[in-house]
Amino acid sequence: MHSDPAAFKPSNLEPGFRARLEDRFGAQLQTGEAIRAQHGASETHFETMLPDAVVFARSVEDVIDAVNLCREAKVPVTPYGAGTSIEGNATPIHGGVSLDLSEMNRILAVNSEDFDCVVEPGVRREQLNEHLRDQGLFFPIDPGANATIGGMTSTRASGTNAVRYGTMREAVLGLKVVTPDGRVIRTSRRARKSAAGYDLTRLFVGSEGTLGIVVEVTLRLHPIPEQISAAVCGFDSLKGAVDTVVQSIQLGIPLARVEILDAMQMRACNKWSKLDYPELTTLFFEFHGSPLQVGEQVEMVKMLSAENGSGEFAWSNLPEERSKLWKARHEAYYAAVNLRSGAIGWATDVCVPISRLAECIEETHADLAKSAIPATILGHVGDGNFHVVFSIDPNAPEEMVEVEAINARLVERALAMDGTCTGEHGIGIGKQDWLVEELGDAVDLMRAIKRALDPENLFNPGKIFQL
């Protein structure tokens, strides 16, 4: 057992329950403060809230037994992957057991002829792509962080490739899930499509561990493109950049990635990554296909960019050159947070119909201009999804209050444009009021489903909505 000499919040496990957990899990049970604090912390600005214990699951049987023991003792269970979620999604706000699935990290099968694979929930996306490379396949969903597949499933993650390859909604073919009553169910067979009853797969994708613990994921894969090209291009105006993307899609150009970074973000990137890009609204592109197709795509997008007021259109097919071109984008989050040294980051997330994107970003810029807190905008422009990253002084509590107000106005703005309060980070703790504003009575249906599947409210309680 991990020792627990100086816990500022002692583990509050009922002794009989603790003994049963120890009997079953031995060293897989940890109650020391450091480990509990790690599992209670958030990547962003949320308060740390400690679980009473952490159980490291190594098998489906471990998950079943942990769930059964917790249910018998009426103790909450919150699944935990890499801890990279943004809205406090895995923070155990009602204590109980943090069920760490990171050691369930085996790739169980790769069915290359079927373009799918079966993995345990603790597999990281980079690990999966390294494993797949030799077979000419890749898993496209890239939220930035090296998250676990289980965590990405539970938050319906997406990221830079979504414009072409979709989100976890499209990427997950099927799930094995442990339900609150301790049963293991499989939501789907391995066929590529099915009309067999309610779409339980999609119900669990994005349910943030509130309905079941994901213990196995079948993922859709894609062939590695024969050629990949990258391009970077600055624009006179935000509208010019957005119009370039809309027109590209209208022409049927299958953009694999298209990211927008605003002038402030480019300034942050130049400083952080030691680059000298023009400090303009900038698009980062990636093109996938045969050499012929990619060449044609690059030419067409270059032409559209010029028509919409772009500067130099820098592009390359070579892996090292591509990485150099995209370096700014890859390091953008850290660059933004480090606009001030010692700052903490807050990355918010909205998504609007693409016809409203330029307007939404412009109004947000006007709002940000009224504040002295450094903030940048970057986003997945093909989806209408963007983030504001704030660089907050941890010793100035009034800054947190100010950012909360800016964030509220941003979400209201997105909702007024028929957008969503979260394109890819999930609801977690942070967006619950907005969910109700966004979907109204539909949230009652979610509550009814939660009550039906988890009648004792023990699976990640207090997340997404209040019951």
Place this chain on the structure above:
Amino acid sequence: MHSDPAAFKPSNLEPGFRARLEDRFGAQLQTGEAIRAQHGASETHFETMLPDAVVFARSVEDVIDAVNLCREAKVPVTPYGAGTSIEGNATPIHGGVSLDLSEMNRILAVNSEDFDCVVEPGVRREQLNEHLRDQGLFFPIDPGANATIGGMTSTRASGTNAVRYGTMREAVLGLKVVTPDGRVIRTSRRARKSAAGYDLTRLFVGSEGTLGIVVEVTLRLHPIPEQISAAVCGFDSLKGAVDTVVQSIQLGIPLARVEILDAMQMRACNKWSKLDYPELTTLFFEFHGSPLQVGEQVEMVKMLSAENGSGEFAWSNLPEERSKLWKARHEAYYAAVNLRSGAIGWATDVCVPISRLAECIEETHADLAKSAIPATILGHVGDGNFHVVFSIDPNAPEEMVEVEAINARLVERALAMDGTCTGEHGIGIGKQDWLVEELGDAVDLMRAIKRALDPENLFNPGKIFQL
């Protein structure tokens, strides 16, 4: 009121309830036998089961009022669109009200810059595509029949374009739904992606009207490709045809359509459509893209086909030529049913991982060879989804028994290959036992959701599963 002189099953509405329906709906309420029989019939082999009344809804308010009146009287409500479903999905097996949504057929908005549109549930897919054509957009889901968008949503329809454009699962961006308690909810905003809570959109897609009545659908659209080419090619072997498709996908060739027709189906097509294709396993292709891209795709697929034992590879860019090439495919179902004159059709549907497709079709051929009943195989080979179409003598009841047994063996075969009992037709009445075999305890979760959202079991009761 429609008169009802000779009903073989009289409408059995409680008089007070009938009076309330008449007061509210006037001539929109119909209880005559002919109209009830039409709404109780199935496209295929299922017994006709009459509703007690048909209500023709013209607005969301009509749907709400019909639902509220039915709930107060504890009368079942079954939504009805074009009546083209295959598994008895819209047959009102417990009587009550058939709620006909076909007159709610307005296209409410086309947001061309956002590549989406908003339609009422009674809009037909051909009507929608005619409306969209001038704006350079199209709605790709094509199940064959000119179904309603509401019906296609409810059965999670797909069809020939799914290999490239997905199914109704991917095509539906959001829904407006009337719930069993008479509320109108919206499952999603119009943003292209969202991580806002449970994916209610995907829960309603494929729920066959058992959880809510779809009254508005927001659909994802695509730009009409600059060039479309079609190709047709016969193969020495089934395996050669399937391998051509797998290798095409491995090379990243974005096939827009790829259909397989077996030798018997080609014989039926030659006879029915007066063609002279070789009576071999045949692939029908469609390619979408720029002229350069399409040209490259055609060349690559032609080469792969030749390597896998194809005969002549006939292709064309010209609309009339394309239609001629695809004529056999477009008329395939009628050609198959009419292998015998006066026959009735039964089209079954399974989907397996594509690596098992050739084997699954070969074993099915061996099974069909033991029967004297004419039967063909055709399918959406890129998805691993195929149909057997039987041409059944309506005066030989033993043929129905024999087809039932062949169908049972087919579904068992697909399930043993980790496939599904239905790729696109839904469960309806016909596949309920197989659903339980396919997903086991997961069906209990579906039941729990049904009970939570429709506690009195009034929405299309008796479909998908038994409660």
